[in-house]
Every structure is written in structure tokens, then in C-alpha cells.
Amino acid sequence: MDKAFVLINCDPGKEQSILGQLRKINNVVDAQGTYGVYDIVARIESDSKSQLDNIISDQIRKLDHVNSTLTLIPIDEQNIIPDLIPDVVPDVIPEQKKPLDESSEDEEEDLDENDYDDETKLN
Template sequence: MPTAYVLINCDLGSEESIIGELKKLSETVEVNGVYGVYDVVAKVRADTMEKLRETITWHVRKIDKVRSTLTMIVIEGQGEKKK
């Protein structure tokens, strides 16, 4: 299943509201506020690569007070635990 980690820079003090908006998206698997260069990290998953791109472009990046994003698309099959 296509997955991406989205690193988000936002306006100062808007982290909580952005995290709340990200949690509303059904494609958001996990979201956390973080210290460092970025303010929020979201793990996003969709059924298709097209849906993943659409979610990030038209939903995540359009959230009010998001200043910039860096998207890292996961290489499927690498790093998975063997069962």
C-alpha cells in the first residue's frame, strides 16, 4: 500500500490545529508534533499512488497555516519485518 512520510513546517503556534486537521483525513495513519527543523510529521497511506499524491497535494498542503512540506514516499518491500 503506497505510504509517505510528510514533514511539515507551519506558522508558529498553529501546530495543534494542523495536527487536528490531519487526524480528520482517513489517509492519515499517524501524526506527531516534533522538535527540530520541522514542526509536524505525518504518516499517510492510500490504496493507490494516485490517491496518495492527491491527498498530499490537495488536502495536506492546503491546510491553513501550513508553510511548506517535504514528502518522502516509502519504497515498498524495504524495511518490512518478516513474519
């Protein structure tokens, strides 16, 4: 079974009308209004790619008030061979964190409020 998701842009205010028409088309399994760049997403299932093409080109794209479509065809997971996808290994390993130099730690501990002048305190 072949599947496709069709993202649809339509005229403002015509979403409900188009949704109703989509739901009447054979092989449109689901249609939903969406927020974002596209107004509607429709899921289509058919027995062949040529039937998918017919539904999208000759039926959905020709609906009144449909301005544009974008078709997404899912990848068939059975055709993906896991060995072809390499494991992600970082090519750079950061250096281990080094402890602060002991002399700089001692210097910071010895400083107190009296070590700063009035101008430094304001900043």
C-alpha cells in the same frame, strides 16, 4: 498499499490546530509534532499513488498555516535485490604496527629529571 511520510512546516503556535485537522483526513494514519527543522510529521497510507498525491497536494498542502512540506516515500524492501548491493571491503589495508626501535626505548629509560635544564622543566 502505498505509504508516505509528510514533513510539515507551519506557522508558530498553529501545530495543535494542524494536528487536529490532519487526524481528520482519511488515510492519515498518524500525525505527531516534532522538534527540529520540521514541526509535524504525518504518515499516510493509501491504495494508490494517485490517491497519495491527492491527499498531499489537495488536502494537506492547502491547510491554513501550512507553509511547506517535504514528502518521503519509503522504498519497497521486496523490490531490493540483495545481490545488487556489494559487500563493503576496504580498498586499503593499513600496515601492521611495527614495534618501536629498541635503541629509542633504551634512550628514554636512561633519561631522568637531572637531564633537563630549568627552562625545559617549566615548559
